Amino acid sequence: MEKRDNKDQKRATGKISRRTLLGGVIAAAVLPVQSLFADEKLSENSILPEVADDPTKIVGPGPSPLGKRSPFEQPVRKASDISSRTPLQDLHSTITPADLHFERHHAGIPTIDPTKHELLIHGLVENPMKFTLADIKRFPSLTRTCFIECAGNFRTGKAEMTPQDILGLTSQSEWTGVMLSTIFNEVGISDKAKWFLAEGSDAAVMTRTIPIAKAWDDAMIVYAQNGEAIRPEQGYPIRLLLPGFEGNMNIKWLRRIELSEEPYMTREETSKYTYPVKDKIRMFSFELDARSIITYPSYPQKVNKGWVEIRGIAWSGRGKVEKVEVSTDAGKTWQLANLQEPVLSKAHTYFRYLWDWKGEATEILSRVTDETGYLQPTLAQLAEARGVNLGGYHMNPITAWQIKNDGTVLFKPETIK
Amino acid sequence: MNKKTVLILACPVVLLLMSLKTAFVPIQVQLPLTDSLKRPAKFGFGRPATAQEIAAWDIDVRPDGKGLPAGQGDVKKGRVLYAQKCAMCHGVDGTEKPGVKLLGNALVGDTSATSKPKTIGNYWPYATTLFDYMRRAMPYNLPGSLSNDEVYSITAYLLNANKIIKADVVLDAKNLYKVVMPAKKLFIMDDRKGGPEIK
Numbered sequence A: 001m002e003k004r005d006n007k008d009q010k011r012a013t014g015k016i017s018r019r020t021l022l023g024g025v026i027a028a029a030v031l032p033v034q035s036l037f038a039d040e041k042l043s044e045n046s047i048l049p050e051v052a053d054d055p056t057k058i059v060g061p062g063p064s065p066l067g068k069r070s071p072f073e074q075p076v077r078k079a080s081d082i083s084s085r086t087p088l089q090d091l092h093s094t095i096t097p098a099d100l101h102f103e104r105h106h107a108g109i110p111t112i113d114p115t116k117h118e119l120l121i122h123g124l125v126e127n128p129m130k131f132t133l134a135d136i137k138r139f140p141s142l143t144r145t146c147f148i149e150c151a152g153n154f155r156t157g158k159a160e161m162t163p164q165d166i167l168g169l170t171s172q173s174e175w176t177g178v179m180l181s182t183i184f185n186e187v188g189i190s191d192k193a194k195w196f197l198a199e200g201s202d203a204a205v206m207t208r209t210i211p212i213a214k215a216w217d218d219a220m221i222v223y224a225q226n227g228e229a230i231r232p233e234q235g236y237p238i239r240l241l242l243p244g245f246e247g248n249m250n251i252k253w254l255r256r257i258e259l260s261e262e263p264y265m266t267r268e269e270t271s272k273y274t275y276p277v278k279d280k281i282r283m284f285s286f287e288l289d290a291r292s293i294i295t296y297p298s299y300p301q302k303v304n305k306g307w308v309e310i311r312g313i314a315w316s317g318r319g320k321v322e323k324v325e326v327s328t329d330a331g332k333t334w335q336l337a338n339l340q341e342p343v344l345s346k347a348h349t350y351f352r353y354l355w356d357w358k359g360e361a362t363e364i365l366s367r368v369t370d371e372t373g374y375l376q377p378t379l380a381q382l383a384e385a386r387g388v389n390l391g392g393y394h395m396n397p398i399t400a401w402q403i404k405n406d407g408t409v410l411f412k413p414e415t416i417k
Numbered sequence B: 001m002n003k004k005t006v007l008i009l010a011c012p013v014v015l016l017l018m019s020l021k022t023a024f025v026p027i028q029v030q031l032p033l034t035d036s037l038k039r040p041a042k043f044g045f046g047r048p049a050t051a052q053e054i055a056a057w058d059i060d061v062r063p064d065g066k067g068l069p070a071g072q073g074d075v076k077k078g079r080v081l082y083a084q085k086c087a088m089c090h091g092v093d094g095t096e097k098p099g100v101k102l103l104g105n106a107l108v109g110d111t112s113a114t115s116k117p118k119t120i121g122n123y124w125p126y127a128t129t130l131f132d133y134m135r136r137a138m139p140y141n142l143p144g145s146l147s148n149d150e151v152y153s154i155t156a157y158l159l160n161a162n163k164i165i166k167a168d169v170v171l172d173a174k175n176l177y178k179v180v181m182p183a184k185k186l187f188i189m190d191d192r193k194g195g196p197e198i199k
Helices: A001-009 A016-039 A132-137 A163-166 A182-185 A212-217 A267-270 A379-386 B003-029 B051-057 B075-085 B127-137 B148-161 B182-186
Strands: A083-085 A118-123 A131-132 A141-147 A168-179 A195-200 A208-213 A220-225 A238-240 A252-261 A276-277 A280-284 A291-296 A306-315 A321-327 A349-357 A363-371 A400-403 A409-411 B071-075 B171-172 B187-189
Touching: A118 A182, A118 B051, A131 A132, A131 A182, A141 A220, A141 A238, A163 A291, A168 A182, A182 A212, A182 A220, A195 A212, A208 A212, A208 A267, A267 B127, A276 A379, A280 B003, A280 B182, A291 A363, A291 B171, A306 A321, A306 A363, A321 A349, B071 B075, B071 B148, B127 B148, B148 B171, B182 B187
Parallel strands: A118 A252, A280 B187
Antiparallel strands: A118 A131, A141 A168, A168 A220, A195 A208, A195 A252, A220 A238, A276 A280, A291 A306, A306 A349, A321 A363, A363 A400, A400 A409, B071 B171
């Protein structure tokens, strides 16, 4: 921004135009916010641009090559060494802006030249083949909206937690690419093939084995996210998309697929993304069961007496959301929430419920039922089904928020032991 | 073109579109989730992959031993390699010690199913996975840098440290896949199916 303004100033013949001057002033005023962004140390005390009392009396800056958010809006991912979380509480509908999509990497983000990237398909096929990115884009394309959720998307432990902290490892995009079945048809798949290995070109050379039925059902190879090329952290230039399946199987930076009679038992599907169920360890848990969360009101927001529109998202890896119920009396009674149409299969579905809060302390909760008849369980029900040594994977318990007398909202952390 | 002309020209088009819409709506409603209704047997995109190209990338190893390369390794060599290339993240002897935060996972423990943390001894169902994973992704700071012999040796060392093979075993493509892991009996396939039951 500064660079452009300097150029504009040089172009101005002798005197600086009013517009250039104002643009410069705003750029300078915005700068502190941007540097805070870079440090990921945003707080409520961030310096905001100076604003005139009456914006109708000042001509603002003109068009620019690349848009950006209002400096008054500062949604950010929360990053650790291996992942970053979507600020679900800052979103008003179900599409996640691409730069806020959660990340989970197993050995960092590779930089890939799209003109050199190729996908190899071999193993139990008629013709082992290689496809360039350009080849993949020539095939008939399809656009689908669905969520991707990490299998380990569950945190608890203290009341001061936001939806982002609790389950920010789920995001939704409109993905565009080619059906995997189209590519499989091109190479010709042997009848003996029952599984396929998908491999990424990151430093983990990440691998998972997937049942072939998913390829003939709804698996895709995608190259676009919300209308543009997918982000590097989402697998640029191509990733596997397995709607409803746990996140790590949606192999990013996809470079190889091998068809096989049996699973490869890779590290990710044996010692990693598995979890104890009673005295056994459950493996190949693909579908994410139905889940929901109220994103408004949530910590650290406050509510005022009167009408409160309770809002949130619900989803299921097994199909459509059938209904969402909301309780405003700590789970004693449940009321149907409105679902935002269209309700899509294996997609975040926005729900709303209007509540007249009288000022009493209470708890608010949501629970989803999906089209298979599965009702989102409580943590206690999950522990009863799987044993008290619950691992951190495939946890989808009902999330409760405590509403205090003064309108303060706190997460209700639960324990099972 | 003035406004009136545009309107006059547009009218038949709108009527035509409306009739088309009426005619095609029933078909649209039944559209399956597919990208195209008519398609050729093959598009002819892409090219055949050569044997060399496949060999360069095909590094996976299956539980039945398919994919294990030539070469061999032993516990003694593995111990030295572990100290050089693995200990900095996984600990001097691969075990978790109180008060010490390891950068990587603890790899060595006992083989009891209920013991913590998850290690090769109590949580890895296949020995082939060790070879596959180490060769593709380890060491973390130099992924893919180990020779096949080195991977066999470190695998031997770790299996011995977890009391799964004896100290004098030499591992190669003929015997690694035959190693029976203590944790294998614990693993079950997913039995969730949707529907009302919580599993």
